[in-house]
Amino acid sequence: MRFLHTADWHIGKKLHGYSLLDEQRDAYEQIKKIAEKEQVDAVVIAGDLYDRALPSEAAVGTLNAMLVDLNRQQHFPVLAISGNHDSATRLGYGQEWFASTNFFMRTRLAAALKPVTLADTQFFLLPYFEPIQARQLFEDDQIRTVNQAMERLVKAMQANFAPDKKHVLVAHFFAAGGRHSDSETLVQVGGLNAVPTELLAPFDYVALGHLHRKEALQQVPTMKYSGSPLKFSTSEAEDTKGVWLIDTDTTPVTVTFKPLKPLHDLIVLTDSFAHLMDPERHYSVTRDDFIAIALTDTTPITNVMQRLKTRFPKIIELNRTKQLTVTPVDLNIQQVQRDPLALMTTFFEQMTQHPLTIAQEKWARETLQAAQKEDAQ
Amino acid sequence: MRFLHTADWHIGKKLHGYSLLDEQRDAYEQIKKIAEKEQVDAVVIAGDLYDRALPSEAAVGTLNAMLVDLNRQQHFPVLAISGNHDSATRLGYGQEWFASTNFFMRTRLAAALKPVTLADTQFFLLPYFEPIQARQLFEDDQIRTVNQAMERLVKAMQANFAPDKKHVLVAHFFAAGGRHSDSETLVQVGGLNAVPTELLAPFDYVALGHLHRKEALQQVPTMKYSGSPLKFSTSEAEDTKGVWLIDTDTTPVTVTFKPLKPLHDLIVLTDSFAHLMDPERHYSVTRDDFIAIALTDTTPITNVMQRLKTRFPKIIELNRTKQLTVTPVDLNIQQVQRDPLALMTTFFEQMTQHPLTIAQEKWARETLQAAQKEDAQ
Numbered sequence: 057m058r059f060l061h062t063a064d065w066h067i068g069k070k071l072h073g074y075s076l077l078d079e080q081r082d083a084y085e086q087i088k089k090i091a092e093k094e095q096v097d098a099v100v101i102a103g104d105l106y107d108r109a110l111p112s113e114a115a116v117g118t119l120n121a122m123l124v125d126l127n128r129q130q131h132f133p134v135l136a137i138s139g140n141h142d143s144a145t146r147l148g149y150g151q152e153w154f155a156s157t158n159f160f161m162r163t164r165l166a167a168a169l170k171p172v173t174l175a176d177t178q179f180f181l182l183p184y185f186e187p188i189q190a191r192q193l194f195e196d197d198q199i200r201t202v203n204q205a206m207e208r209l210v211k212a213m214q215a216n217f218a219p220d221k222k223h224v225l226v227a228h229f230f231a232a233g234g235r236h237s238d239s240e241t242l243v244q245v246g247g248l249n250a251v252p253t254e255l256l257a258p259f260d261y262v263a264l265g266h267l268h269r270k271e272a273l274q275q276v277p278t279m280k281y282s283g284s285p286l287k288f289s290t291s292e293a294e295d296t297k298g299v300w301l302i303d304t305d306t307t308p309v310t311v312t313f314k315p316l317k318p319l320h321d322l323i324v325l326t327d328s329f330a331h332l333m334d335p336e337r338h339y340s341v342t343r344d345d346f347i348a349i350a351l352t353d354t355t356p357i358t359n360v361m362q363r364l365k366t367r368f369p370k371i372i373e374l375n376r377t378k379q380l381t382v383t384p385v386d387l388n389i390q391q392v393q394r395d396p397l398a399l400m401t402t403f404f405e406q407m408t409q410h411p412l413t414i415a416q417e418k419w420a421r422e423t424l425q426a427a428q429k430e431d432a433q
Numbered sequence: 434m435r436f437l438h439t440a441d442w443h444i445g446k447k448l449h450g451y452s453l454l455d456e457q458r459d460a461y462e463q464i465k466k467i468a469e470k471e472q473v474d475a476v477v478i479a480g481d482l483y484d485r486a487l488p489s490e491a492a493v494g495t496l497n498a499m500l501v502d503l504n505r506q507q508h509f510p511v512l513a514i515s516g517n518h519d520s521a522t523r524l525g526y527g528q529e530w531f532a533s534t535n536f537f538m539r540t541r542l543a544a545a546l547k548p549v550t551l552a553d554t555q556f557f558l559l560p561y562f563e564p565i566q567a568r569q570l571f572e573d574d575q576i577r578t579v580n581q582a583m584e585r586l587v588k589a590m591q592a593n594f595a596p597d598k599k600h601v602l603v604a605h606f607f608a609a610g611g612r613h614s615d616s617e618t619l620v621q622v623g624g625l626n627a628v629p630t631e632l633l634a635p636f637d638y639v640a641l642g643h644l645h646r647k648e649a650l651q652q653v654p655t656m657k658y659s660g661s662p663l664k665f666s667t668s669e670a671e672d673t674k675g676v677w678l679i680d681t682d683t684t685p686v687t688v689t690f691k692p693l694k695p696l697h698d699l700i701v702l703t704d705s706f707a708h709l710m711d712p713e714r715h716y717s718v719t720r721d722d723f724i725a726i727a728l729t730d731t732t733p734i735t736n737v738m739q740r741l742k743t744r745f746p747k748i749i750e751l752n753r754t755k756q757l758t759v760t761p762v763d764l765n766i767q768q769v770q771r772d773p774l775a776l777m778t779t780f781f782e783q784m785t786q787h788p789l790t791i792a793q794e795k796w797a798r799e800t801l802q803a804a805q806k807e808d809a810q
Binding site for chain 1: 487490493494497501505520522523525526527528529530531533534536
């Protein structure tokens, strides 16, 4: 069979306050088109369907519309699990009915042990879980870590392996390098301990969610993070987002990448303020792209965000690549107490390269007097 | 056919901070047992399944378990609508799949026009709606009130009446008396204008939700509020809660009441403090009942709530039936400013019938001094 592997949709996520629902709907449409064109037999979504345990009504409505379309209108079997961003209870609501149209939503740990079989493949759907849930499931107080839990879980899954089928694990956790070789196994990502890839070796394919870059795990060609369909941070600005197609009729399975094209991109612009504001200069961005700006200037610029937004309306980050050469005023407390007005005047001049106007000085004086008066009360 | 009519479950509701989930689960079990014993062909839930648009995880889990049990385990067809307390989007999530096992959840106005037919009966499932939704549905800006909307909706439903079937409306609004006869039609309940019962005459039965007393509508024996399965306020303390059974094979339909027994009752105790605290006196309440106390005393009683709770742990209201005969101190501002310590001493004596001890007077003096000092800063 052929299935599509995606994850980390994070429906409802915002970037610096900007809704991504339009971009998420567009990414969904592209995923659907890939599924249609490639005639996949199932779509796997490996957790974090929502961005928050308590998604907004708009997010609930959007995800529901996608799932209804994908499964009920387009008739794709769908296999999904809850991630650490989802509330298992909320995302799991109604799951008992979903299987009527081959929509398998799994949010409980126990359900992971019983595979869903589609064509030649057994899918083990392992939602995000905490070690305590594995302790309870196996009634074993010795299970303290995700790794210990995974050893038990994989063993229990293997007991249910049908020998004539391929075996796919769908999971949402942090998997990393070899058990004995790699310092990565010691770190945590998103509060999750790394699960060593060795533990997952029994599976023909491991469809992972949690990390947002498809390059996050490269040691084993049949264990993949799909990554998120959209760029969610500047560290992902250079990424190519997409989904994996997995063909199970070869051994090992065949894994192919299919890219998604961002409706509105996330772009980092590194340049001087003068260049960025120069109407003669062209930047290959649209007004709807999400822009992170890295300013190369070394002098203070007044109202910098407001002015940049006239040209780049959706700025999601503003940083400087260099230290200011105009050093900030020495803000020692005694000086502030001695003459705040003089201090403010100097600061204003340094920042704007202009002296205070008469009106500005009057406002400053009045404001300071009012503040001092309040302070004394 | 025979169906059961219930409404206003308000899963997740609290009484004075006390969770009702245990009581709600018990009421559900009783409703299920009635459905089994009476061999009903369907269960109708006329809105307000949740208490809040944003129910807690525990509420979501509880309602999901009830619906899974009723529909998937016990195999009862279920017909439900959203009420004004529900979020149509949240409650509606997954509804596209529910019909696979004859669970019809309707949260959108347009869906009300197309009946669900079970055996000899057409059910029109009308969720709670605002007039603007009817304006949009009928593309008619003249629709301004719920009544105008209902006229249009009922007409549109009638156009879909199958003449050989019975016709049942399931709705969640405030219905009242005759159009021309009754001042009730002018009032609002829960922000809803009254819909006159005349408008609903085309239906063989109207299964209503919104009002919590089954006696709320008595003019027409085939238009009923089921009322809530639990008592939610002291005004309902004397009610008998329950569900209706409707047999559609007679004309008019036959309507029978089936009572529910509260797991923990809501009881109003009207008595003196001395009686209430007297261990020799028996009140037919349990420690888990929800108690509203109406004190008949005319004198002040210190720590009254704390002391009453030693005998009645779940007090949800505390009122007095009579005026105090000891008049409160005249709290005019000048007196307070002149000598707060004297005032406090007098007040304490009046309330407790005891003078301040030496230690108490010292604490009072120190506290007042500290307060005055803070005030002056």
